[in-house]
Amino acid sequence: MSDSLWGYQPSSGHTAGLDLTGYSVEATDGSIGKVDKYSDEVGSAYLLVDIGVWIFGKDVLLPAGTVKRIDSEDRKVYVDLTKEQVKDSPEFDRNQHTEDVTYHEQLSAYYTAYRIL
DSSP states (O other): OOSSTTSOOGGGOOOTTOOOTTOEEEETTEEEEEEEEEEOOTTOOEEEEEOTTTSTTOEEEEEGGGEEEEETTTTEEEESSOHHHHHTSOOOOTTTTTTOHHHHHHHHHHHHTTOOO
């Protein structure tokens, strides 16, 4: 993975400016939802994934470093996480995710435990 959890892996196929909104998100063991929002911001890139179909009303914030591959032809994003790992991730809080350093640290600690180096 990239050195930073908050940046896309060089091998992911990510292209700056590519609109990922609406892309399906695939865990290592199946589909988990769709990209609701994303950021390409250097050092804090992420995907906000609506997993409402799978777990009603829940969104998760996935750091861009969890993205393994982007397939723009099929409009799919593949992440290096299982469904269970995504389901158990820290609860998303729309009021904290952009400015709360503690929240980012909490997310970093959770997802770093699952990084494949």
